[in-house]
Amino acid sequence: MIQRIQSIYLLLASIVSSTLFFFPFATGTGGSGELFADGNLDLNDNVALLILTIMTVVFSLSCIFLFKNRVLQMNVSKLIMLLILGLAGIASYFLFTSDADYTLHVGLFLPFLVVILLIMAYRGIKADESLVRSSDRIRD
Numbered sequence: 001m002i003q004r005i006q007s008i009y010l011l012l013a014s015i016v017s018s019t020l021f022f023f024p025f026a027t028g029t030g031g032s033g034e035l036f037a038d039g040n041l042d043l044n045d046n047v048a049l050l051i052l053t054i055m056t057v058v059f060s061l062s063c064i065f066l067f068k069n070r071v072l073q074m075n076v077s078k079l080i081m082l083l084i085l086g087l088a089g090i091a092s093y094f095l096f097t098s099d100a101d102y103t104l105h106v107g108l109f110l111p112f113l114v115v116i117l118l119i120m121a122y123r124g125i126k127a128d129e130s131l132v133r134s135s136d137r138i139r140d
Helices: 005-021 047-064 070-097 110-139
Strands: 026-029 101-104
Touching: 005 047, 005 070, 005 110, 047 070, 047 110, 070 110
Parallel strands: none
Antiparallel strands: 026 101
């Protein structure tokens, strides 16, 4: 389970996703609305951002334990990639449509690190699946 490199990548993706709870996407002042009411754009400013982050963390952790069903594990990792890209898209949308003066922070770039980790995990899972399929052909 944890010996496989893709399990390490999935664990790292979960850890990096959970750091979004601590790092804001941007800090800013001014602007209308309550987006930068506390000076930060973070997960607490929108329910969709919070839900997508929680789903990403939970799915990444649960995907580690799907090692017996590699096809499902690949599909779940694709779903996690879509969720994290949606998270980055929503956060970027809020930033670029606000009229506040803001400064970007590391929280906006962490989802792309998660996507890279998920791509590496997907490649490892796919390599395992092709190895199993090739050994099945030899046995037949």
